[in-house]
Amino acid sequence: MNWIWSNSDYILDKTIVHLGLSVPPVILAFVISLPIGWAANRFTRLRGVVLAVAGLFYAVPSFALLVVLPGLIGYSIRSNTNLIIGLTLYGIALMVRSVADGLQSVEADVRQSATAVGYSGWQRFWRVEIPLAGPVLLAGLRVVLVSTISLATVGGILGINGLGLLFNDGLQRDIMAEIVAGIVLTIVMALVLDGLLVLLGRALMPWTRGRSATRTGTPTVARQKVVAP
């Protein structure tokens, strides 16, 4: 425990860096998944292909991906860009399915009614389909958020800044407290941000309050649905 108190500045710094590296990929993945998921839902043929590719991509081990990406894109392995791009890709692979499933869960009757009362395609998407798909999107985003925060520690082995460095350093210098601190902070960060996301969801979708539309169990299961064709 002494190690933790005497190095609290170092740990705090790593935590803040970790936060800064994990949040952008989640936001990027969400934004990029919307059009892809929309297209996958809109064009039936595309759906199978997009979801199969996403499923297969998600199977790529993160550590290997972080080594291969720089060879493709030209960044340094140890750069933050490498980690952010890698995490964003994983986020997209997970999120695309949630977007496609969420949009699919909107009843055809509802879509037609929206068109009938005069919504344009664009308005209908943002004001009818997205809100109704909201709970599914939120469930997907929660999985992306939590796994991104946890995955970001993989960068540490390659020397990318963040909480992952605590694992490396702790192993090399035989400081168990350092590794435990890294694990605990990663989990706490994931839980806190997940909680904030749930609160945000309630604020944005007041109609879902009271019934638990999002279940923590969904994710693993959602992942299994990838059951590629």
Place this chain on the structure above:
Amino acid sequence: MNLFLDAFAWLADPAHLSGADGVPTRLGEHLWYTIVAVVIASVLAVPAGYLIGHTGRGRTLAVALTGGARALPTVGLVFLLALLVGIGITAPMIAFVVLAIPSVLAGAYSGFEAVDRKTIDAARAVGMTEWQIVTKVEVPLGLPLLIGGIRSATLQVVATATIATVVGAGGLGTYIFRGLRSNDYTQMLAGSIVVIALAVALEVVFSIVQRLVVPAGVTAGRPSDTRSKAARPGAVTATPLTKGTQ
């Protein structure tokens, strides 16, 4: 793309294809660790998952466990165990099993849960005992989802096994870390390519197995990609069994 050509050339070099440090040996180690970990995890988690799925008890706990496991940083767990247990394969193996359990557990109980209640009621109505319901109805119908869980677990272990080398246990990560330490990007890339190939190959094998284990007459487990809306929001549903006539 020269970097990749170099990596493939590295892989094709006969010097890297034999001996204790050759690609086949490392690949074998990697695959062996994966199989052992997944088998141990399945032995522990499948009966537990079936029990949860059949009785419906402990579901909240199982959901929390499988959800919470996602936040657990795998690298941290492997390194922590290495400090506790010592260098060698024991520490990473414990970590692999711990990491594989949640997916297998989820696959087992969600497979049971996805079975339509009407089907179970029908089984009971025709006089099946509780044990028969489990072995003749729930297990076969839940199989595709169980395989899905085992598949997730396998991929998780394949990915995590790349860092086993850091704690002295070999595997395909050996090349990646040796390359990392000596700034030999070619070797790193070569190792990563083999790991990715292994993961993708396993993914494909599992998706085929998953289709094969679907009981005749049931359309479950088929990619529900073109299905109608989910019957139970969020639950698993490969929309099994509602349409027995198909």
